[in-house]
Amino acid sequence: MTRIDAPVEALPGAGVFIVGCGDIGRRVARLEQAAGHRVLALARSETAASVLWAQGIEAIPGDLDHPASLHRLPPRAAVLYYFAPPPAEGSGDPRLASLLTALTPAALPGRIVYISTSAVYGDCQGAWIREDQPVAPKTDRARRRVAAEQTLRDWSQAYGVPWVVLRVPGIYGPGRWPLAWIRQGRPVPREAECPYSNRIHADDLAAACFAAARRGRPGQVYHASDGHPTTLTDYLYRVADAFDLPRPPAVALTEFWRTASPTLRSYLEDSKRLDNRRLLQDLGLVLRYPDLASGLAAARTAAPG
Template sequence: MARTVLIVGCGDIGRRVARLESAEGRGVYGLARSPETAARLVRQGITAVHGDLDKPDSLAGLNGGWTTLYYFAPPPAAGDGDPRLAVFFEALPVRCLPGKVVYVSTSGVYGDCGGDWVDEERPPRPQTARSRRRLAAEEALMAWSRRYGVTVVILRVPGIYGPGRLPLERLCAGVPVVRQEESPYSNRIHADDLAEVCVAAGTRAAAEGVYNVSDGHPTTLTDYFHAVADHFGLPRPPAISLAEARRVLSPEMLSFVEESKRLDNGRMLRELRPRLHYPDLERGLPACSGGHPQGFQVAPCADGLRVFGHRPT
């Protein structure tokens, strides 16, 4: 039987996964909430399946039958769980469920670990509402898996970087970072490598359960901002104390500053065996220099610095 995949959440990572799956000759379908989204998916070689996760009635016609289901859609921005995920999996016809589900979660479900190395045996202890919603989605999906006997892979993903996924605007604005000696550890994965991990999780027969995803080279959050600034020829951001950061940084930024962990990606490497093109920032950042798809580009200026300007539309 020909292998087909459905991608729910055809954003940046979904499109990268679609390209990898298509390159292997697999039929790729994507959930589209509007005619405009459907047309965009078709232009990218993805067969559109109409449905809106916020409108349960729109999912009534799902036919099912896909070999692998990639679920990348985020939970709503408020609430305690993920009603979108619940609605979608309830709508799947029981007679033709997928053989495997790959779900992208967040490493934030571990909460603050004081800089410790963290493997998949670490009990989750989410500290933000966003992470609690992700853990609730994980638990709901695993309950569904036990009910129907479908293999589920949960990928706990840290910060994703790549073209269009760098803190360039923040650096240009001079937003401060926590001084090095107080800065938390952070983990990351290049967007291309995350797509490789997703496809490995979807294709390797033995893949099942929870996997930490990262390039395996955590640094402090301040090191990360310094590396990006240095690579693009921008001034390094000013450094402030953690106490001052709690007064001036946004709640979203504080959620990253106040959680420190180093992800152990050993299980991912042993069992999924993905091909990581960018196993550290030193090799990953040069692959981000081709421009910023969200409207910015990097160009030399007279004084030797680099500046960002809006691309013509």
């Protein structure tokens, strides 16, 4: 099991504050609540606030796309978990910048844990890479994440707030299975031609965030990956097998590109294998799902999606 109960240094401040409290944020919230901590989260609408309150998370009204609304941020949270994505367009992340600007001296957190993406490295042609690999983003989506990391780094240096970045690949688990793809019979590239991709189970990602808030070295980057890369084709085949569905048809990679969306194409063209030893060693994690086989073994007991 993931070591979320290991002794950790006490968290100072008034609970934790989650910005971007979607699926992963709510999983992190459950871990923090189990540890006895007060959890607050930013909510951009009454509907979002209702979902948060139902889990015992205190909803703080505010919309990252409207900076004037960010005037009720909680004071001195022990940890600020920032999970909100950048906008879909542009070269930077004005949402993150707005949040950081709104953090008055009385509201500075004890630490920031930021989720980024492994796409910042670009295409590494299937090589194993560690966190000191230079970033070389190929897409605007990845460039926005590089810009966001730099914004956080500069702000942290100016205000003395420690930060930790988790670079995350594909996330899988309950509610995230690609069953629609498989049921629709959408093709996949022939496995011999399919580039490498990486993934992590949603529960292990939440545990990594929880551990990073306590044991992550300030200013450090971690690969939040299970350390067992495979291919998209292999992943879809094994999910299909686990759910007793026909495997999708395989086609030549050149044919697959003709129907692939720009987002999917950018994902597949960034071939790399993520080394996760720093994550395991620094944070003391024992992943609950250290590979796809262990994640799929639990699939039948979880709601498909």
